[in-house]
Amino acid sequence: MTAPNHRWRQFKDVLMQIITFTCAILVVVPLFLVLYHLVAKGFSSINWAFFTQLPKPVGEIGGGMANAIVGTFVLLAQAAVFGVPIGVLGGVFLSEYGGTKLNWWIRFAADVLNGVPSITWGMVVYALIVVPMKGFSALAGGIVLGMMMVPLVMRTTEEVLQLVPGGYREAALALGIAQWRAIVQIVVRTALKGIITGILLALARVAGETAPLLFTAFGNHFWTHKLTDPISAMPLQIFAYAISPYDDWHRQAWAGALVLIMFVLAINIGVRFLTRDRFQRHA
Amino acid sequence: MNITANPSVVAPPSAQAPAGPMALTVRNLSVFFGKQAAIKSVSLDVAARAVTAIIGPSGCGKSTFLRALNRMHELNTEARVEGEIRLFGEDIYSRNVEPVVVRRRVGMVFQKSNPFPTMSIVENVTVGLRLNGVHNRKILAARTEQSLRMAALWDEVKDRLHAPAISLSGGQQQRLCIARALAVEPEVLLMDEPASALDPLATSKIEDLILELKKDYTIVIVTHNMQQAARMSDDTAFFYLGELVEFGPTTKIFTSPAKKQTEDYVTGRFG
């Protein structure tokens, strides 16, 4: 073992460490940039009015995004109602009644759908729901977000269920428990945390979708009282304000973006908390 | 080795059937996975309230055979079962019989203990009852104590019935699984290498437990440990490459087996 060889190898080793470390840091940097900018530009505009008041007419200073905030929640609630049952049950089917060629095709379809641009989703729902209803509506917005959630929730549910060891299924069946009962009460119950995580993450993802809402929820300057009326949502409002020429609206857009990202961050942190490893010894 | 076979041992099982009802009679059982036959034309009788051991090298079909006894192969869409299995005279594969009912009468304990992780000890014991519609608190409590006592676990857990099941040690978890299986009051208990994942002390507790249980239950146990089979079982079946090579009283199989293959396996010349 000659000395120069050894030092060259050491150098390569250290170089690789530095490169990979730098790349890892580079990944995280944008997050901090985004947060910094949002906080810097938006924090000052966050006040009580922001959360409670409707947008003021063009030209007037002040007002808030109360309806957009509520609108986002309304849309997410609908999305959950449409997307969660279909997604979870679909995932249960794929995982528990699996093995056939059909399952392969369903999975393939879900993966393709996960890659469909969100604006396309919006256009499809526009054609299917908005046109027949002759108008934009909160319902259409909820449906499009729900539909976007389905393939996501289905795949994560399936994956989480697959992680449940087969031994539990066998044990349940060996006790003479009917298969569907075993699936619901034993398998799904064991994977419940993972399924909820999947749902929350899907919600966090669709919470920030703007393009599909352009064609469906459309936006509203006022409170929405019926689901068949257009509704405001945070991404929509932020978009509208951001491309406007008014400074005040720009500041409010920053504030909205900050609130939105805080919301998404809260969900992510909540998910981490839920799935923390509380010194569990697995069978 | 020049071993002269004793002719009477080669007779079919029915010719040497002991008195008393047979818990399980298996005739010409074959199990196919796709085109491949995992076990071919197996016939034997499992005596009631006795321990029958199934031995053989890896891949010989012992677990496949065991799972045919409680219709567990139906979970596998590629599996096909032919032949007849009767549980105390009733054909368990007949069209009128639901698999769920068979599995309540024929329980199973697995190699790797698998208490349900989201449930407490008592919830695990009663899960078979509750998910089959039994909700009467008195019955559940009585059955819980009875099953845990039968599994020799009551004294160790009676003060912490609501603790998570996975907080128990490996040997305790396996006994919990046995209690869980016993709670639905099966007639036959199938055990697939129940002690192979346990340390010697836990293993000997399980073996003692089985010897106690056989007073009330018929037990079929798959094991790769021949000394265990010799210690615990009344009858032993030796499987090789999917076929039943020899079946008979345990003492005979381990002191003077009739077939050379059995002799070779038992003395460790292969497998």
Next chain:
Amino acid sequence: METHFEMELDGLKQKLLLMASHAETAVNQALQALLQRDHDLAVRVKENDRILDQFEVEIDELVIQLLTKAPLATNLRLVTVAMKISQNLERIGDEATKIAKRARDLSQEPPVKIAIDLPLLARMALDMLKAALDAFVSHDSAAARALIPRDKEVDVLNKEIHQTLAQHMVANPDTIGRCLHLMVVSKSLERIADHAKNMAEDVVYLYEAQDIRHTGKNQPAPAAPTAGA
């Protein structure tokens, strides 16, 4: 390719065979000392008995060791039979010693003129011993079965010899001492034949897994179809 355990079992067998040849030699030499009135040979035989005792102890220890490894089937029968055969061989050694002691004493006195066929009895006993050991070595349980009835013949001859000696002692009281010695020798030879018969029964158990002791009738094995493996 033999396993380690099989090699250990072989070792047990070899030890047993070694002990057997010592036992055979002891009997042969004791008889030689008797028939040729060889005082020194008789003394040597008596001294060599401790070799057989030592063998028995070693074989017993080896058997216990092997049992902890839980042998099964043929191996189990081999190990337990080895213990019994070594016991029989040790007793045969003791009988040889008895013969040697009487031979030693008889060699100091004038021979007795009496028509008893001790050489025949000796031949029969020795042949049985040899046949039993051969059956063990060559796995021949049929040969072992065949030699068991011969024990009756030995018993008959021993009885005859006893009767003849008894009559002689009554008729010639001055020969009582020497006749008694001869009676003991005859008895010892009969016992040696018994031990050979016991060993033959053990050989049958080892190779046929059938216990034919104390059955009263020792028939040849039933014709077995080759229904194995």
